[in-house]
Amino acid sequence: MAVLVAGRIMFVDWRELRRAEQAVVLIEQLRLGMIAAEMVSRERGPANGVLGAEAPANEALKTSLAQARDRTDQAYAAFAKALREVPKRRRQQSIGRQVDGFQTALDQARRRVDAVAALPLAQREPASIKVAVDSMIRLVGLLRPVVMLVIDDLHEDQPAMSSVVVGAMLASELRELTGQLGSLLTPALSHDAPLSPDERLAIERMRGRIAQLRVLVASRVSVGHAGEAVRQAHARMERDYFGRADVLVAQVLRSGEHGGYGMSTAQFAARYVPDMNAILGLRDALFDEGRARGQAMHDAQRRTVAVMLGMTGLHIALIVLGLYLMRRRVIKPLGRAAEALEAMRDNRCLHLTAPVQGDEIAAVFDGIAALQAQHQERAALEAERDKLIERLRVQSSTDFLTTLPNRRAFFEAAQAELARARRHGYGLVLLLLDVDHFKRINDTRGHAVGDRALVALTEVLKHSVRQGDVAARIGGEEFVVLLSHCTREDGLRFAERLRETVSSTLVEVGEGQEPLRITVSIGLADVRTHGVGLEQLLSRADRAMYRAKNAGRDRIEVAEAA
Numbered sequence: 080m081a082v083l084v085a086g087r088i089m090f091v092d093w094r095e096l097r098r099a100e101q102a103v104v105l106i107e108q109l110r111l112g113m114i115a116a117e118m119v120s121r122e123r124g125p126a127n128g129v130l131g132a133e134a135p136a137n138e139a140l141k142t143s144l145a146q147a148r149d150r151t152d153q154a155y156a157a158f159a160k161a162l163r164e165v166p167k168r169r170r171q172q173s174i175g176r177q178v179d180g181f182q183t184a185l186d187q188a189r190r191r192v193d194a195v196a197a198l199p200l201a202q203r204e205p206a207s208i209k210v211a212v213d214s215m216i217r218l219v220g221l222l223r224p225v226v227m228l229v230i231d232d233l234h235e236d237q238p239a240m241s242s243v244v245v246g247a248m249l250a251s252e253l254r255e256l257t258g259q260l261g262s263l264l265t266p267a268l269s270h271d272a273p274l275s276p277d278e279r280l281a282i283e284r285m286r287g288r289i290a291q292l293r294v295l296v297a298s299r300v301s302v303g304h305a306g307e308a309v310r311q312a313h314a315r316m317e318r319d320y321f322g323r324a325d326v327l328v329a330q331v332l333r334s335g336e337h338g339g340y341g342m343s344t345a346q347f348a349a350r351y352v353p354d355m356n357a358i359l360g361l362r363d364a365l366f367d368e369g370r371a372r373g374q375a376m377h378d379a380q381r382r383t384v385a386v387m388l389g390m391t392g393l394h395i396a397l398i399v400l401g402l403y404l405m406r407r408r409v410i411k412p413l414g415r416a417a418e419a420l421e422a423m424r425d426n427r428c429l430h431l432t433a434p435v436q437g438d439e440i441a442a443v444f445d446g447i448a449a450l451q452a453q454h455q456e457r458a459a460l461e462a463e464r465d466k467l468i469e470r471l472r473v474q475s476s477t478d479f480l481t482t483l484p485n486r487r488a489f490f491e492a493a494q495a496e497l498a499r500a501r502r503h504g505y506g507l508v509l510l511l512l513d514v515d516h517f518k519r520i521n522d523t524r525g526h527a528v529g530d531r532a533l534v535a536l537t538e539v540l541k542h543s544v545r546q547g548d549v550a551a552r553i554g555g556e557e558f559v560v561l562l563s564h565c566t567r568e569d570g571l572r573f574a575e576r577l578r579e580t581v582s583s584t585l586v587e588v589g590e591g592q593e594p595l596r597i598t599v600s601i602g603l604a605d606v607r608t609h610g611v612g613l614e615q616l617l618s619r620a621d622r623a624m625y626r627a628k629n630a631g632r633d634r635i636e637v638a639e640a641a
């Protein structure tokens with residue numbers, strides 16, 4: 080959007096700049112056009128000279144004519160070149176035609192002058208001289224349409240400027256007419272003859288046109304807010320031409336009524352011609368003013384475009400910077416914050432580097448860091464709690480001294496095994512072991528030695544049972560073994576082997592102390608004979624074990640059938 084708006088504004092300004100540039104070019108074209116017209120006008124001086132002189136004309140006249148033609152050619156070539164260089168499609172064709180027409184007319188007029196001048200003076204007919212002179216005069220008129228086309232373009236581009244330029248054109252025209260007025264007086268002056276009524280009429284007409292142009296030029300000077308230089312040049316023209324040269328013409332006209340002007344053509348020209356320069360001075364001043372305005376407009380427009388370009392660039396740069404900062408300070412950090420929160424949900428911890436700026440995002444990061452800390456703390460606490468629970472679970476089911484399952488754990492494991500045996504119909508044998516005369520061991524060797532004896536018995540038990548069997552300590556010196564997938568006969572054999580191993584094991588009780596020997600009495604019950612009730616199995620085995628005690632200890636008794 081910003082680029083679009085800026086682009087639109089830039090486009091308008093750019094077009095204005097192009098117009099200002101175009102105006103500068105057009106003014107230059109006009110300048111060249113006016114110079115060309117001036118040169119064509121000036122060429123008439125030496126041309127008239129040749130027409131009035133005896134053939135062949137002297138070298139000085141010839142040279143002056145050749146130089147004048149050369150100046151005209153150069154000025155016109157420059158004008159035509161400038162017209163071609165910046166062609167405007169709309170007027171290009173028309174200008175092309177005008178340019179060709181002028182060139183033809185120029186060549187023709189010069190040929191006429193040369194043809195008449197080649198004749199001896201006496202053979203020259205006034206009519207043919209007039210034709211030659213008129214064809215030269217007509218040339219300036221032919222340039223006018225081209226110049227008007229250029230002025231049209233200028234008016235279209237820069238109406239404000241065309242006013243002064245038109246003033247310059249009018250001044251140029253005025254100079255041309257004053258020149259022609261001088262020419263109209265020349266024949267009468269040269270023969271010192273009174274003016275014919277036709278001549279007088281032509282002269283008065285010309286003076287009328289000059290008066291008209293004088294008013295038009297004055298209006299341009301006052302209307303167009305002309306500068307000081309223009310006003311001064313105008314005043315000079317009023318003083319020099321209308322104050323002196325025009326008065327001289329009036330004087331010549333008055334003396335012409337009676338005949339006898341009292342001055343030659345050359346004397347008249349010497350007084351009249353220099354005062355015409357003031358008109359050109361005004362033309363140039365007006366023209367310079369137009370050019371200065373065009374240039375100023377162009378410079379101002381260029382500054383505007385430069386400022387617009389700068390501001391547009393700055394605007395876009397600010398937007399880009401804003402987006403960049405937005406991305407760097409908001410979007411990216413928020414993305415990281417989201418990742419950190421997701422990681423926290425998955426019990427991972429993603430380290431966040433807090434932004435340097437103490438803004439809202441930094442506050443969000445602080446919050447997340449606090450959450451992470453709490454989360455980690457809670458996770459540590461939970462881990463500790465789980466460990467404790469596990470330890471408690473193990474402790475609550477394990478005997479501290481022997482690390483065998485305790486009574487409670489044995490009951491759980493045995494119930495499950497009995498259920499499986501019932502379901503699958505396999506045999507189980509339960510052995511109940513009691514250390515013989517254990518109290519005596521404690522009494523004679525000490526409690527610690529008693530403990531060592533219990534640990535030694537545990538080692539024997541652990542090594543004797545198979546996987547799936549359960550061995551546990553269910554009382555002070557009472558142990559139980561539940562043999563899985565076992566018949567009464569196999570159980571009896573196992574019990575016998577166990578009893579023998581225990582009684583043959585020497586219990587090392589420490590440096591320098593006599594090793595100890597213990598025996599056990601075992602009661603045996605099995606599920607086939609006594610059913611799958613654990614209490615029942617235990618009490619049967621217990622009774623059998625007491626029978627073994629009574630029978631002298633270090634033996635096995637099988638529980639009787641119910």
Ligand code: GH3
Nearest residue numbers: 513514515516517518519521526529530555556628
């Ligand atoms: P009997 O052959 O009839 O079984 O005689 P006994 O001495 O083994 O029988 P009694 O039940 O009278 O004694 C058991 C003793 O076991 C009593 C108690 O001090 C001791 N005792 C129980 N638990 C422990 C223990 O963890 N460590 C030690 N060192 N002694 C224990």
Ligand code: MG
Nearest residue numbers: 513514556557
């Ligand atoms: Mg006992």
Ligand code: MG
Nearest residue numbers: 514515516517
């Ligand atoms: Mg005992």
